[in-house]
Amino acid sequence: MEDLKAYSDRVLLTEDEIRAMVKRLGAEITRDYEGKKLFLICVLKGGFVFMADLVRAIDLPLEVDFIAVSSYGSSTKTSGVVRLLKDIDKPLNDKHVLIVEDIMDSGLTLNYIKAMFENRSPLSVKICTAFDKPERRKVDITPDYVGAVIPDEFVVGYGLDYDGILRNLPELCVLKRSIYEK
Ligand code: IMP
Ligand code: MG
Numbered sequence: 001m002e003d004l005k006a007y008s009d010r011v012l013l014t015e016d017e018i019r020a021m022v023k024r025l026g027a028e029i030t031r032d033y034e035g036k037k038l039f040l041i042c043v044l045k046g047g048f049v050f051m052a053d054l055v056r057a058i059d060l061p062l063e064v065d066f067i068a069v070s071s072y073g074s075s076t077k078t079s080g081v082v083r084l085l086k087d088i089d090k091p092l093n094d095k096h097v098l099i100v101e102d103i104m105d106s107g108l109t110l111n112y113i114k115a116m117f118e119n120r121s122p123l124s125v126k127i128c129t130a131f132d133k134p135e136r137r138k139v140d141i142t143p144d145y146v147g148a149v150i151p152d153e154f155v156v157g158y159g160l161d162y163d164g165i166l167r168n169l170p171e172l173c174v175l176k177r178s179i180y181e182k
Helices: 015-032 047-053 108-118
Strands: 008-013 036-043 062-069 083-086 096-104 124-132 144-151 172-175
Touching: 008 015, 008 096, 015 096, 015 124, 015 144, 036 047, 036 108, 047 096, 062 108, 096 108, 108 124
Parallel strands: 036 062, 036 096, 096 124, 124 144
Antiparallel strands: 008 172, 062 083
16 A cells, blocks of 8 residues: 555544644644743654644744653554653753643553653643543543544544554544554
């Protein structure tokens, strides 16, 4: 299968819809963090496409960094195990941290990451997720900024992968069942 579209069952959010979503989030963040030292921390790898768009939609001076955690591996089900593979390299004490994530599912990953940053005593820690599947939550955690609430389906594109591929799909698509049920 060479064509990326062959992996998609249907488009959930088009490029235009995602662009509008990022613009709205950028405006909200710009308003909320005016006059504050904003530090955006992206969760790799899934967050990298959203991060790149989001920083350009925020009209404030800001710093960026990246962390990496172990996630799904090659299946479409969460293991619940979070492992820190790459950390940031600066202290957080005088900063307002905004964690930038691709999608919130069980919430286990962000629950772990948020607690880890809170332990380093920044001025605040908030979460901005591009997509949210609230029905799937296993821990009590609510993102502060949400691009779009989506149904409980496995999605790919706009940074999100299936087995390491499909992150470069410009839309958010539902993965064809036949791909992971074979
Ligand atoms: P959580 O810990 O269950 O909230 O899972 C969060 C991580 O699982 C995300 O950062 C994604 O990497 C991955 N994930 C969750 N749902 C999907 C999906 O529908 N498609 C692709 N990756 C997903
Ligand atoms: Mg992720």
